[in-house]
Amino acid sequence: MNAQAHILSAVTTKFGRRDNATTLALLAEAANDCLALAGVERRDIDGVLCGYATTFPHLMLATLLSEKLGLNPAYAHGMQLGGATGAAMVMLARELILSGRCKQILVVAGENRLSGQSTDSSMQTLAQVGDAAMEVPCGASVPTYYALLASEYMHRTGLTKADLAEFAVLMRRHACTHPHAHLQNAITVDDVLQSKPISSPLQLLDCCPISDGACAILVGARPGPVAIIGAGQAHQHQHLSRLSDLYDTGAAAAAARALAEARISRNDIDYLGIYDSFTITLAILLEELGFAQRGQAANAVRQGRYSRDGPLPLNTHGGLLSFGHSGVAGGMAHIAEAWAQLAGQAKARQIAEKKRAFIHADGGVLSSHISLILSATGDTA
């Protein structure tokens, strides 16, 4: 048994188009950088958790990667939980540390999702989170599932397209500070509103890009700069057709479990890493999680609440919307950035000292929810 699990190091590769980089090469790049940053020996890694890759659907990615990296873990497997996979793997790594099963676990994910397949192929693969008999045959895809959520949420709260655009602009502004971000050209609310229509009410810039990239996080029993002090999950539905109340997707249930375990309240949180596959995802999650009033998250953006110098900085790397989305690694990047900010390792983009980060990821169509609570320990990385 171990009393606490810590994140010892966390890194991302450059996200974006990485021509000629295979999925395995991206995974290895992130893993090697992560081990080097923590200064650990390979023989001391006794656990490996690896996220799935749509461009490389291998049956045993964790052990394949272990062989390629010269690792000899006592515990290893892959995981598939859509966009929630990264946060779920970090939660599991913590459980494995707390139980005493492992001492040092490499959590890693990545893929060449952009250069390894066509956009159509990516859209068709992702669309399968919908029901194969009743939803996919309607000509729907993930952007349409979230567009449907957006239409209902806007109808119910009064949220507008200009409100949604604020999230895209904020994420782009944050991405401009990170050298690994996929998209860095500045954009305005008008640019978002004038971008190509995808599935109404969502325009192109309401949607995250498809990126190549990888992320690795080392979770261990020994002291480190950031402790994982709470975690919670909720899985209330798989399909959008079965989401009966848009104000109760499961996000709040996961958050309540994590906060109860950490024995803190929302008021103790001073950094947010929230899943942002689409602008509407951020609006719904921030509001259900209780970090904004219903229909008010966009106004909070305008008031600077989630800016780098605001009281509750959000996704200071630029999120999926601008840092990029390379599948599981895209969702893990929120955790890597929270670690860097809490550990004082964010270099030129370091914000004012922060103590407690709330991380939330969703998989499917707001189907699977994972909340994590990270706490700065004061130890150096």
Place this chain on the structure above:
Amino acid sequence: MNTKRNLMLKRCGRCGNTWSLRPFACAACGSMQLHDLQSNGVGTVRACSVVTRAPDARWRALAPYTVVLVALQEGPTVMGQADADVAIGDLVVGSRHALSTTDYIRFGRHQPNEQPES
């Protein structure tokens, strides 16, 4: 018009809750005694999106098209396509629509004096 198949729901023989997407157990009471229930296809539009960026070449040829979530009068919500003039809150009626190898529900506005198929 044929409203069968896609509009077939499952009704719990114990608690009476009705479900779409053909579950194997009732999510309310856990009973596995689920019986087929033919929906009359009438419901209210909950969500509506006009798809411009279609997922493949076949759908691209038909874009833009409208996808909706409809709360059926029997309780469950289902996804379907719809006529371009429908909006959230509209009363609609759906029927099975086949396109080469796939089929889906297609909804249009429902006139209350129109007799729904049974």
